Amino acid sequence: MSGRQRKTSVIIVSLTLLLLAAIIMAHNSLAVLQNNREEQLKKLLKVARLADLYYVEEVNWEEAVEGAITGMLEKLDPHSVYIPPEKVKENKESFAGKYEGIGIQFDIINGYLTVIAPIPGSPSDQLGIRSGDRIIKINGESAIGLTSDEVISRLKGPRGTAVRVTIQRPGVSEPLEFTIVRDVIPISTITAHFMVDDSTGYLAINRFAAITAREVEEKLAELEAQGMKRLLLDLRGNSGGYLHEAVKVAGKFIPGHKLIVYTRGRDGRIDEEYYADQFPRKVVRSYPLIVLIDRGSASASEIVAGAIQDHDRGLIVGENSFGKGLVQKEFSLQDGSAVRITTARYYTPSGR
Template sequence: MKNRVVYIFGLTILIFGIFTGIQIQKAISTDNFQEQLRKFNDVLSLTRKYYVDDVDTQKLVEAAINGLLSELDPHSVYIPPKQLEQVEEEFRGNFEGIGIEFQIINDTIVVVSAIPGGPSEALGITAGDRIIKINGEPYKKITNEEVRKKLRGPKGTKVDVTIYRPSIKEFMDFTIVRDKIPLYSVDAAVMIDDKTGYISLSRFAQTTFDEIKAAMDSLDKMGMERLILDLRNNSGGYMSEAVKISDLFLDQGKMIVYTKSRIPEFEEEYRAVRPFKYEKLPVIILVNNGSASASEIVSGAIQDWDRGLIVGERTFGKGLVQRQFTLNDNSALRLTISRYYTPVGRLIQRDYSKKDKIDYYRESVDQDTIEGENIEHTLEKDTTKPVYVTPKGRKVFGGGGITPDYIVKSPPLTKFTSSLLRKNLFYQYILNYLDKNGKSIQNKYKNWKMFNKDFQVDEALLNDFLSYSKKQNVEFNKEEFEKDKDYIKARLKAQIARNYWRNDGWFPVLLEIDPQFKKAISLFPEAEKFAKSKP
């Protein structure tokens, strides 16, 4: 009995000691945090009080925040109030305004396109129109931000614009009632041939799943039997949208992605939960080093389940999940709260230790992958990366992006062509070209198919463009021009097509000379085997 009392007493002392130790540790930790906070407050107060010049306190605090976050990871960021509205608008998927895309060319606001479903389109405002006055006032040397301030505003308010339309050489007055304008994340959804659908997705916003589902349903009605999903240069967005899009292609119950964190409430699993008719549709996903985050969730899930093929270049390698916290001045902290893992357990995040941000981002561009078939993933050079196995027994690698099943590099453009793009000369030239020839093109080509089949960028048009570029101080380089000639001709044709058929005209023209897309089209026999097999 005595031994039992001693045992119980000793156990009680042990538990008390552990509990006391934990509480002391918490107190020490809290005291240390408070001490560091007081230190920062003292430094800021002393600087404000005694520094030789006047100081901008807000600027100093924001610099301190950015310095703090730079010690964490490359994707935890501070967003100032002025930027937050634009960032949220992009991911919300709408804004309030008149609904146009525009460029400023020679100090003139030029309508690139009227956004479908917006008030400008409803009034007949069209690509190539020049906005001369806003609310009766002409403008001089206006900036993009000033244009947005003048044309955007609450739904239901009005703005008067005067437009010059070169095709009829007339000025026209419009009163536009502002409305909610959608920002689409599906850039294009077209049938490439009788059975191949193509969808280009630019980001993962709140409306993305609804958009892509509607696009696939529309293509399905046109006879789609197979799909190319283009996620190149899609830097990501909402994880929830990536999960729902993956669900379109995967059987119910299959893991899509899961997260790990030091905080248990941030650890979650996401699985396919709904049945869709596209779960056996042959699918090929195009990726490159600009495909990140949510794009890697989709491509990782498709690859891990042997569900389809990934074609292109290794993805960026962002496997960190951020949560946004709004601060009291309407700025925001986007903080990494967890890491995500693909179905077989791959961490896609690249190593960012011992690197500054510039080197980290440059590393995604400087890839050492070898072109060729990579179904069994034998082309990866880095043997230090962890190896995982798919249900079909294929090896796949973690620790740095998604490496495609077929590696196809996009050839770099020459300095000559890059200069043409940098100076926006393709758009400016075609704008002037259509001012003179737009009516005849519309009369001759009644629809997109007719235009794509019959319109050719002939030598006369090409030489005229080169003469124009020379006048814009772009030095002609014959060797570089010959190397990029097919691209230059396709870009000119695509620019005309975009004027009348928007992105549904733009993308198909450029895809005809796209080596990654052309390789993808040739791989559908292999993709069909993946779609039919049961892992």
């Protein structure tokens, strides 16, 4: 064997030994990590058993476990949270963009359930419920002194079911009785849209739900029919929502196959990239665009603003946004509750 061959053999053997050492170290590190996790879980289980055996009163395990889960997630980051079953249902309605009920906006004023406004086209609107009406009874029981949550639980219900309300109307001496048949009520994600002047439109989005891209398309078409030639897109106070809806909205203003946002997780399993033309779109707007943001603009709002800024598609005006930069995924649990866990970081096209 020549000197060069011996040298090559030594290098190969050395590299092989280094690779084996790396594999062994990685295996050992993984084993240590797994052992540590198992030890911590055993510790938690032991505390639960001790509480079950020795706590002075009967343990409310539902509250105890919820508290343990909440505490654990709080140690991860502020956005990983436990969601009780009733809140899961409420969130689903909010992000689905609809709920089933009678269709009123209300407030509790001096203990009275007061109608702020009926939602246009809702069962309440069709029956003639008015702003300023006080609902004093629901299904024959007093509604005076109810909390907002109690009101919601009484007025919401499956489509097609009925609820009886007794109303005290200003200027009318006798109470009015209404039987309202519940229906599907849309929850708009558009706070306002109007023409500022002959050529400037204004559109405010309050969150990114399942219906947002469709609503934005409808409102843009309305404004364009009124002569809009430039747009103020208001994302102030918009705390975010569905990432794919943000991509759809950004794609209405950014042409071609341009990157809108990409995500990076811990181990690459959920790394994704989203492009302007990834979802079907009717038209791509090219008119001047100004996006308004503030410290309450987060998550999906920052994705839209970031993409528009990075592609030099519009001007961003306002304050620094929230700066969340994280993606959460919701996992359902067997009792109807859920946990929302941060699974990735997202980045604007320029890598910010």
